[in-house]
Every structure is written in structure tokens, then in C-alpha cells.
Amino acid sequence: MKDERRTHPFRHSTQDIETAKRIPDTPQTRSPSYRLAFADHDFLTREELRPVRLQLELLKPQMEMDARGIESTVVMFGGARIPAPDKVDKAGTPELAALSRYYAQAQVFARIMTERSLASGNRRWVVMTGGGPGVMEAGNRGAAEAGGQSVGLNIVLPHEQAPNGYVTPELAFNFHYFAIRKMHFLMRAAAVCVFPGGFGTLDETFETLTLIQTHRMKPIPFLLFGRDWWSRVVNWEMLAESGLIAPKDLSLFRMVETAEEAVAAIDAWPAD
Numbered sequence: 001m002k003d004e005r006r007t008h009p010f011r012h013s014t015q016d017i018e019t020a021k022r023i024p025d026t027p028q029t030r031s032p033s034y035r036l037a038f039a040d041h042d043f044l045t046r047e048e049l050r051p052v053r054l055q056l057e058l059l060k061p062q063m064e065m066d067a068r069g070i071e072s073t074v075v076m077f078g079g080a081r082i083p084a085p086d087k088v089d090k091a092g093t094p095e096l097a098a099l100s101r102y103y104a105q106a107q108v109f110a111r112i113m114t115e116r117s118l119a120s121g122n123r124r125w126v127v128m129t130g131g132g133p134g135v136m137e138a139g140n141r142g143a144a145e146a147g148g149q150s151v152g153l154n155i156v157l158p159h160e161q162a163p164n165g166y167v168t169p170e171l172a173f174n175f176h177y178f179a180i181r182k183m184h185f186l187m188r189a190a191a192v193c194v195f196p197g198g199f200g201t202l203d204e205t206f207e208t209l210t211l212i213q214t215h216r217m218k219p220i221p222f223l224l225f226g227r228d229w230w231s232r233v234v235n236w237e238m239l240a241e242s243g244l245i246a247p248k249d250l251s252l253f254r255m256v257e258t259a260e261e262a263v264a265a266i267d268a269w270p271a272d
Helices: 013-020 047-067 085-090 095-099 100-118 135-145 178-187 198-211 227-233 234-243 249-250 260-266
Strands: 073-077 126-129 150-155 172-175 189-194 221-224 254-256
Touching: 047 150, 047 172, 047 178, 073 100, 073 178, 073 198, 085 126, 085 189, 085 234, 095 100, 095 254, 100 126, 100 260, 126 135, 135 150, 150 178, 150 189, 178 189, 178 198, 178 234, 198 221, 198 249, 221 260, 234 249, 254 260
Parallel strands: 073 126, 073 189, 126 150, 150 172, 189 221, 221 254
Antiparallel strands: none
């Protein structure tokens, strides 16, 4: 993280961290109690420090994106298992192989939106994904092909993983808390596009729709790629007909098939 211009005369914390490494080795200085609190890993990971860790995880990406001048994002959710069209032979099922068309559409959509973003100095409409493989990779890949920056919000999972190679390195973030990660997805969102996916994608979809439905965030373009897929996964009309949601809630989103259709829907989205 870049050191901001300092407005006070006090000694910098990093100086004391370095100085503390050179102190005399004594029973007192070896004691965990003597460690600087902000440089003490064991202390920071204590259960009582959870509120501090939550705050740090909120602040770090926020400050870094502010430093990069990012004003708004276009968020792309979608399945990590969806293969690129040239890798369908590695898909686990024929259905998964068929979904590779959405990898291609995500890549094209991200490229178009990033070309638009570049006109703003790559400050607005910046592509943001979960930073992983599948549709997420396609989004970051399309942005890189257009010559722009893109964000990847990764998260530590039990199985080993790393951000896809197309995320802008300075905008690759890693999270411990799903809740803070999801908050960052929406804090700057000017549009949300959701491609077919699993539990994580569905969770992100319905949390966002709930926030818009309950007016916890303002309405923004919300697009679902794949009419047939989404209609098979969710019986939207039944939810409205049964009274579990209001009929007007069906207007919170649009279904699209192609990148070009998605861009047109964003441009035609009603103003607040």
C-alpha cells in the first residue's frame, strides 16, 4: 500500500517495526507481551480481535481502489467451473461443456465494457469479478484484452487456489470474510451481470436482489445471462403468483443472452 502524505510529525509505525527487530535479546523482549500490538500476528488473530479484522478487510480494498481512482464497477458473477470454449473436453458433464458459451459471452461483454471504461480513464465501469476461474476468468480476460484494469475479489478456500492471471495485480484482493467480500462487490457497482453458476453465484444473486428489493441499495441494471438456464433454476413467475414476492419485483432484473444484448439493456435501463 502506498504511503499517503503524512499530516503529523510522529514517528512512522513501520520504523518502529524495523527498530523492534534489532532490540537486545532478553527474556523480556522474547515475551509475546512485548511485541508491538499491530505487528503481533498471534494477537491480531485472537477471537476478541474479530471486529478489528473485519474493519481491516473493509478498509484495505477500499483504500487501494480509491488510490487507483475507481469510481464505479460492473460486477460479473458466475460459475468457477464453466470452461473456456477451447477447454470443453475437460468439462465434467455435457451440460457444463455447453455452458462454455457463457464464458465466451462474459469475455466479450467485459471487453466492450472496458473499452467504454477506458474513455473515463478506466475509472468508471471497471470490471470486477471474484478473481477465480470460469466466468470470473473470462471477465478479467476480456478487460485485459481491451487494455484496461480489472478487479478480482478472491477468498481463501479449503482447497488451494490463486487469482486468475488476468486480474490487474494491484487490484487482486484476498478475503477471509465472505460478508465483507460481498459488500465490496456492491459498494461501487453501477451494474451487475450474473452468469450461470452454483451455490456461490446464487447466493450473490439473491443477496443483491434482496438489497434492491428492500431499498437497502438503489436500483441498478441487473442482468441474468441465459433465459433458459435461469428459468429452469428459478420459477420466478410462481414466486410472484404465490405472493411470496410482488409482481413488480420481476422488473428488478432482465434476462439476456449475449454481450451486445446486455450492453443495450444497461444503456436502456430506467433512471432512478
